[in-house]
Amino acid sequence: MNQRSSRASRPRVYVLVLLLRREAETVDLTIRLVSEHALTRVHRKIFKEVHGRLFEIWEKYDDDDMTTHRAGPDHNP
Incomplete structure (x- = not known):
């Protein structure tokens, strides 16, 4: 019985071939x-x-407009 159910759940080879071809x-x-x-x-x-928002913060950091301290978890813009 387990063999029949596992076979039924598998796609037939020709269906798989058609899907792979597409x-x-x-x-x-x-x-x-x-x-x-x-x-x-x-x-x-x-x-x-x-x-x-992340890229804005990185740009500010790169331009020295923001420090790691100001960008930390306690910072709320």
Whole structure:
């Protein structure tokens, strides 16, 4: 009984081959788009905001407008 259930849950070989073929067909296009900088990652809005704040703080730190003491956990802008 366990053998039958494990076999049923596995994809059939031909289904797997079709899925791999579809994926392989997109590889050339993906490589070309990445090399042309036409393909970008999709970022969620919240992560864009967080990364934006982090880069602002790093720029201030690099420009000596902020110290590590002022950027610590007790600092609330």
